[in-house]
Amino acid sequence: MSEISPGLENVYIKYTALTYIDGEKGIMRYRGYDINELAEKSTFEKVSYLMLFGELPDSKELINFNDSINRNLRLDGYLKTILKNMPENADALGLLQTLLSAKASSEINYKYSADNDSKKVPEILGNVLSMVANICRIKTGRDIIDPEPLNDYSSTFLHACFDSFTKDQADAMNSALILYMDHEIPASTTAALVTASTLSDMYSSLASAVTALRGPLHGGAAEGAYRQFQEIGSPGNVEKWFNENIVNGKKRLVGFGHRVYRTYDPRLKTFKKYAEMLSVTPEQKNILEIAKKLEMLGVEKFGKKGIYTNTDFYSGIVFNALGFPVDMFTTLFGLSRVTGILAHIMEYVETQERLIRPRAIYNGKDYREYKE
Ligand code: ACO
DSSP states (O other): OOSSOGGGTTOOOOOOSSEEEETTTTEEEETTEEHHHHHHHSOHHHHHHHHHHSSOOOHHHHHHHHHHHHTTOSOOHHHHHHHHHSOTTOOHHHHHHHHHHHHHTTOTTOOOOHHHHHHHHHHHHHHHHHHHHHHHHHHTTOOOOOOOOOSSHHHHHHHHHHSOOOHHHHHHHHHHHHHTSOOSSOHHHHHHHHHHTTTOOHHHHHHHHHHHHTSTTTTTHHHHHHHHHHHHOSGGGHHHHHIIIIISSSOOOTTBOOSSOSSOOTTHHHHHHHHHHHOOSHHHHHHHHHHHHHHHHHHHHHGGGTOOBOTHHHHHHHHHHTTOOGGGHHHHHHHHHHHHHHHHHHHHHHHSOOOOOOOOOOOSOOOOOOOO
């Protein structure tokens, strides 16, 4: 047996009461509640409160939580200046990383306390909404604004991005934000925990998370799956493309397979429902039909190996139908994941705090004398 655990595979670094995953049965729950039930019936704010503070909020707690988020929607002047001065083709997630780091630079007097962190959370949720909405505005040729608070987080966000939206779009955005909110401790959340374990501030920890999310092995599958559908081009070309690229080629089917799930990703159900509901233009219908045909072939070929459709297969179709450009998809994932990352930081630092400092086994040269 290896003395090290490459990729920290099967290494447990914390207890969690946040997300339960049964990869064999395809079950996922937040604090005991089924995620699809939450995505269908609840709101981003309620589920965020549940994840962060342990229980669903009563009406007074919800009003206070929403008010605190809404008081923090204004983007600081220096962040607007940074955003305006970044290169036109800057990567959307890179922009979020930059804004979070800039915010961290203002945390001069930060000193860890559980109370301070709890109070900071609504500020961060408000700020990040504004950051991502303005990144989207820049990417779609709009001016930078201070978002206007509407009834709920999803509506405020969509309005801030596009100035208008429909009820179905707001419902889909709300569900997407809930479904991507947490997934135990993937690379990005782990990166945040490493930073938080040094008792660094929450913006620095979030910047670490976003930095890790950026790599192609982690974030980016929703974008990859969508670009795959675009490359296929038409439903009539699916079988030929599949045989050439997947069966006989070396490509992996993006949006298929998962380290944890051996069956369908439970988040898929709701994303697929919204993909079907919101695909109305001929181009959107074309992409949806390509996806469905490709899914059928993928399940037929890989299902027996326990490789099934994951959530990213259909989430990009939903994001596209909401009006987001493809290069925003991973940043939207980042926006939803902020709550989960903050909840893990609070859970870890408050109850199990220990500096994360693994070891490496030295296998380099023995002592050598230094000669000029
Ligand atoms: N297409 C074709 N074959 C696949 C796929 C796929 N999408 N996924 C796994 N396999 C095959 C591998 O080739 C391998 O076959 P072999 O045993 O004959 O060599 C076997 O399944 C096991 O593959 P691993 O890479 O060991 O499985 P792992 O659990 O590490 O991979 C991963 C998980 C990285 C997600 C993989 O399934 C993949 O690359 N999928 C495509 C990218 C993707 O959709 N990523 C999104 C992840 S989900 C999310 O982030 C929400």
